[in-house]
Amino acid sequence: MSVVDRQKWDVVVVGAGGAGLRAAIEARERGARTAVICKSLFGKAHTVMAEGGIAAAMGNVNSGDNWQVHFRDTMRGGKFLNQWRMAELHAQEAPQRVWELETWGALFDRTKDGRISQRNFGGHEYPRLAHVGDRTGLELIRTLQQKIVALQQEDFAETGDYESRLKVFQECTVTRVLKDGDEVSGVFGYERESGRFFVLEAPAVVIATGGIGKSFKVTSNSWEYTGDGHALALLAGAPLLNMEFVQFHPTGMVWPPSVKGILVTESVRGDGGVLRNSEGKRFMFDYVPDVFKEKYAQSEEEADRWYDDPDHNRRPPELLPRDEVARAINAEVKAGRGSPHGGVFLDVSTRMPAEVVKRRLPSMYHQFKELADVDITAEPMEVGPTCHYVMGGIAVDSDSAAARGVPGLFAAGEVAGGMHGSNRLGGNSLSDLLVFGRRAGWHAADHALARTGARPHADDAQVDAAAAEALRPFSAEGEEPADGPPENPYTLHQELQQTMNDLVGIIRREHEMRQALEKLAELRARARRAGVEGHRQFNPGWHLALDLRNMLLVSECVARAALERTESRGGHTREDHAAMDRAWRNVNLLCSPTDPAGGFAAADAVRGQITLTRETTEPIRPDLLALFEKEELVKYLAEEELYE
Amino acid sequence: MSSYEARFRVWRGDVDGGGLEDFRVEVNDGEVVLDIIHRLQATQAPDLAVRWNCKAGKCGSCSAEINGHPRLLCMTRMSVFDREETITVTPLRAFPVIRDLVTDVGFNYTKARQVPAFVPPAGVGPGEYRMTQEDVDRSQEFRKCIECFLCQDTCHVVRDHEENKQAFAGPRFLMRVAELDMHPLDAAEESGLDRKRTAQDEHGLGYCNITKCCTEVCPEGIKITDNALIPLKERAVDRKYDPLVWLGNKIRRRS
Ligand SMILES: Cc1cc2nc3c(=O)[nH]c(=O)nc-3n(C[C@H](O)[C@H](O)[C@H](O)COP(=O)(O)OP(=O)(O)OC[C@H]3O[C@@H](n4cnc5c(N)ncnc54)[C@H](O)[C@@H]3O)c2cc1C
Ligand code: SF4
Ligand code: SF4
Ligand code: FES
Numbered sequence: 001m002s003v004v005d006r007q008k009w010d011v012v013v014v015g016a017g018g019a020g021l022r023a024a025i026e027a028r029e030r031g032a033r034t035a036v037i038c039k040s041l042f043g044k045a046h047t048v049m050a051e052g053g054i055a056a057a058m059g060n061v062n063s064g065d066n067w068q069v070h071f072r073d074t075m076r077g078g079k080f081l082n083q084w085r086m087a088e089l090h091a092q093e094a095p096q097r098v099w100e101l102e103t104w105g106a107l108f109d110r111t112k113d114g115r116i117s118q119r120n121f122g123g124h125e126y127p128r129l130a131h132v133g134d135r136t137g138l139e140l141i142r143t144l145q146q147k148i149v150a151l152q153q154e155d156f157a158e159t160g161d162y163e164s165r166l167k168v169f170q171e172c173t174v175t176r177v178l179k180d181g182d183e184v185s186g187v188f189g190y191e192r193e194s195g196r197f198f199v200l201e202a203p204a205v206v207i208a209t210g211g212i213g214k215s216f217k218v219t220s221n222s223w224e225y226t227g228d229g230h231a232l233a234l235l236a237g238a239p240l241l242n243m244e245f246v247q248f249h250p251t252g253m254v255w256p257p258s259v260k261g262i263l264v265t266e267s268v269r270g271d272g273g274v275l276r277n278s279e280g281k282r283f284m285f286d287y288v289p290d291v292f293k294e295k296y297a298q299s300e301e302e303a304d305r306w307y308d309d310p311d312h313n314r315r316p317p318e319l320l321p322r323d324e325v326a327r328a329i330n331a332e333v334k335a336g337r338g339s340p341h342g343g344v345f346l347d348v349s350t351r352m353p354a355e356v357v358k359r360r361l362p363s364m365y366h367q368f369k370e371l372a373d374v375d376i377t378a379e380p381m382e383v384g385p386t387c388h389y390v391m392g393g394i395a396v397d398s399d400s401a402a403a404r405g406v407p408g409l410f411a412a413g414e415v416a417g418g419m420h421g422s423n424r425l426g427g428n429s430l431s432d433l434l435v436f437g438r439r440a441g442w443h444a445a446d447h448a449l450a451r452t453g454a455r456p457h458a459d460d461a462q463v464d465a466a467a468a469e470a471l472r473p474f475s476a477e478g479e480e481p482a483d484g485p486p487e488n489p490y491t492l493h494q495e496l497q498q499t500m501n502d503l504v505g506i507i508r509r510e511h512e513m514r515q516a517l518e519k520l521a522e523l524r525a526r527a528r529r530a531g532v533e534g535h536r537q538f539n540p541g542w543h544l545a546l547d548l549r550n551m552l553l554v555s556e557c558v559a560r561a562a563l564e565r566t567e568s569r570g571g572h573t574r575e576d577h578a579a580m581d582r583a584w585r586n587v588n589l590l591c592s593p594t595d596p597a598g599g600f601a602a603a604d605a606v607r608g609q610i611t612l613t614r615e616t617t618e619p620i621r622p623d624l625l626a627l628f629e630k631e632e633l634v635k636y637l638a639e640e641e642l643y644e
Numbered sequence: 645m646s647s648y649e650a651r652f653r654v655w656r657g658d659v660d661g662g663g664l665e666d667f668r669v670e671v672n673d674g675e676v677v678l679d680i681i682h683r684l685q686a687t688q689a690p691d692l693a694v695r696w697n698c699k700a701g702k703c704g705s706c707s708a709e710i711n712g713h714p715r716l717l718c719m720t721r722m723s724v725f726d727r728e729e730t731i732t733v734t735p736l737r738a739f740p741v742i743r744d745l746v747t748d749v750g751f752n753y754t755k756a757r758q759v760p761a762f763v764p765p766a767g768v769g770p771g772e773y774r775m776t777q778e779d780v781d782r783s784q785e786f787r788k789c790i791e792c793f794l795c796q797d798t799c800h801v802v803r804d805h806e807e808n809k810q811a812f813a814g815p816r817f818l819m820r821v822a823e824l825d826m827h828p829l830d831a832a833e834e835s836g837l838d839r840k841r842t843a844q845d846e847h848g849l850g851y852c853n854i855t856k857c858c859t860e861v862c863p864e865g866i867k868i869t870d871n872a873l874i875p876l877k878e879r880a881v882d883r884k885y886d887p888l889v890w891l892g893n894k895i896r897r898r899s
Contacts, residue, residue: 040695041695041705044703046698048702049700058771095771096770099770100770103770104764105827110777110780113774115773138787138790139787142787142789146762149757149761150762152757153757153760162757222696222703256673257673258674258676259676259700262700363702367700370701371700372674488690490685490686534690537693537742537743538742538744539691540685540691540692540694
């Protein structure tokens with residue numbers, strides 16, 4: 001069976017979003033021959049959908065901004081669970097990463113004096129988001145894509161081959177990271193177009209596959225977000241960190257049903273949009289939690305003055321971190337003060353002139369006009385929470401982005417954990433992609449180039465096993481009929497999404513999570529029988545059948561970790577443990593495979609596939625702690641952490 | 645608020661050929677054509693191939709032809725059609741089919757590589773770029789492009805003329821040349837690269853006879869012809885036929 005095409009590279013990057021492309025650029029510039037693999041076409045990764053902006057303390061609009069303030073905001077947003085060294089590097093390096101984009105041709109919106117303009121966003125003390133209208137992700141992806149092309153043009157001039165040092169394998173899916181002993185030796189995947197298998201051998205692999213939102217029914221995420229990288233790492237023996245933290249963005253579209261979940265960017269609020277309930281009340285004033293009381297306006301008048309005079313007024317509560325706003329909307333709807341289609345009202349029409357709306361929020365205008373027949377310059381939008389981002393992810397070393405326990409494996413972007421703690425601030429993802437994408441590419445290149453002598457090898461047995469696993473859905477039907485009838489992968493996917501949405505969603509309860517774990521076990525057994533028709537050429541049914549393994553694995557991580565953490569913090573809200581508990585502040589939950597040798601398709605439906613371990617986080621460095629007032633730290637940190 | 649059953653004809657096949665297949669399928673309030681294709685996958689044709697990503701008109705993956713018109717499947721609402729009408733969905737005609745609604749758009753990636761990249765100005769470091777909003781407006785308009793390639797598909801220069809593909813970059817990539825040419829800090833000229841000339845000589849600007857079909861199909865509403873192609877033509881013509889203009893520009897820039 002192992003007549004699989006094999007190629008040798010120095011660094012393989014799985015994922016061509018912001019993190020993957022930035023990693024690839026760095027690795028290639030440091031002299032590593034680099035391959036990038038992505039599921040969709042080059043330039044179409046999920047990052048393209050990002051709207052609001054890139055957070056970086058450049059201080060162009062308010063010169064009071066600097067990395068320390070950004071660091072503080074990030075830690076507050078994450079409720080102090082962030083891997084603080086990541087938050088520090090991120091705040092320090094983000095401006096450099098944004099400026100560098102300009103030298104590659106990016107065109108951001110400008111300030112009056114010709115610098116990069118920055119906008120307000122939830123949880124950021126100063127206007128901080130570099131942006132291009134509401135299509136910042138597109139600008140980011142296109143700039144990185146064009147930088148890759150620029151490097152390929154250089155290589156062409158030198159070697160006569162555009163792809164001699166940097167190649168993009170588009171529409172290919174990786175299903176396994178291969179190993180030689182403990183070390184990474186490459187990846188196994190299939191071409192979507194032809195269904196052919198291939199192996200790229202490399203001593204360093206960067207995982208940059210993005211998030212997991214497609215396991216939830218209402219989500220702003222695209223089909224790519226099946227948690228592949230999370231699963232690839234687990235299967236390769238690298239643990240996942242704090243998977244219970246899933247961000248529900250407060251404002252997704254709620255109507256019509258077919259667009260439910262599509263994002264309404266936070267810039268709508270950053271630029272002046274307000275939230276109202278069915279009684280016309282700006283309800284967010286009632287939901288400012290104690291830890292943020294001093295930082296947010298108490299009256300509508302003060303909130304409105306803030307837009308023009310931010311130095312003498314406090315910000316409107318609509319700009320609280322996302323977890324707070326999402327919970328508030330949820331509570332309003334539950335209390336019967338929702339909009340006709342089960343959301344609340346988000347209004348810009350009474351806040352600014354129509355032309356300003358169209359200029360500053362062009363895609364939102366377009367999106368509502370085209371998809372919902374709503375003219376946002378004349379009427380309010382209806383919005384509600386939507387699954388948006390996963391804070392949990394592959395546990396990595398802060399400086400090098402190296403995954404734990406598997407030499408040669410690196411991770412960056414949404415798939416990596418730690419940076420955002422329990423809740424991510426808007427705009428902090430795009431900057432995260434750039435900062436840690438670059439670091440992952442750098443250290444992956446170093447790792448690969450430092451290896452002299454024989455490189456790790458991907459043996460045939462592993463490759464054969466990976467191929468057999470990938471072909472299973474074609475023979476699923478007819479196999480062991482006693483087990484039950486063949487299953488439709490689309491049906492399984494829908495049931496999984498419903499389960500996660502209803503039972504491990506925005507508000508969580510112990511008995512529901514237990515129910516979810518049972519349902520996941522049942523789905524796992526049925527997924528063994530997921531069968532597909534047709535052949536291997538561009539067959540979406542087959543692709544989905546393979547993605548199910550990853551979604552089930554990752555969903556179990558989320559459910560188990562959520563059940564374990566008996567407090568509410570950031571993107572994890574427990575109805576039965578409604579308060580934040582300082583004792584949990586320094587606890588990380590790690591997910592690892594229960595049976596590393598077990599191949600994971602193991603038929604045993606009852607026993608889980610995931611084992612949880614608790615780990616105490618590294619104490620926050622004193623000079624970083626000193627950036628906060630003692631009174632604030634008392635709210636978050638455990639007694640013993642304060643007096644060390 | 646009501647569901648109904650629509651008639652769909654979807655092209656199915658691969659490089660070896662294929663044909664239109666008839667379906668009857670449920671349609672609900674507010675749905676777009678892509679929803680219906682997905683319903684076909686989930687209920688009747690699990691292996692029906694289609695590209696999509698964002699389902700929000702942002703990634704440009706789901707391009708196809710609906711009743712012969714190049715469109716994004718995710719931004720075409722079912723409510724624009726008559727309920728009795730049969731809706732025909734076919735792959736982009738200008739590109740070779742791979743399977744069902746998925747075509748090989750490699751042509752576009754090849755052309756993208758042939759446009760020389762942004763040339764950063766010498767001596768201006770990261771963080772030192774200064775440009776006014778007015779100066780970047782035009783290029784920003786072109787950077788709204790989501791690379792759906794609908795304009796490439798519709799342009800008659802290549803739509804039914806495979807032989808022109810070699811010489812003609814298509815509206816998307818001529819617009820890319822214009823975008824770089826209008827970038828306030830692009831230093832191509834200083835590096836000896838005349839972008840306007842390459843548009844004419846290497847990317848086939850001369851083939852375009854400003855029919856504006858590309859502008860009509862652009863889901864981003866970019867005025868490709870008026871704002872990119874025509875100005876590029878005017879400037880290219882200046883350069884090509886008027887050595888004095890060329891010299892004058894050169895001298896002014898230096899001083
Ligand atoms: C609608 C929306 C708006 C957003 N707006 C903002 C914003 O304004 N600011 C902000 O900071 N953040 C924003 N975010 C979040 C941010 O966009 C994402 O977190 C970020 O883009 C993720 O980037 P990434 O590089 O990690 O992954 P992605 O861009 O998702 O890329 C993942 C890549 O991995 C590939 N891949 C996945 N699995 C496999 C596999 N098995 N084999 C091969 N390749 C694979 C995919 O094809 C893709 O190329 C937004 C998110 C959404 C959904
Ligand atoms: S205007 Fe030019 S590029 Fe556009 S469709 Fe017509 S001929 Fe093609
Ligand atoms: S210019 Fe418009 S039609 Fe052409 S590829 Fe870009 S977005 Fe699509
Ligand atoms: S799916 Fe992204 S544009 Fe249609």
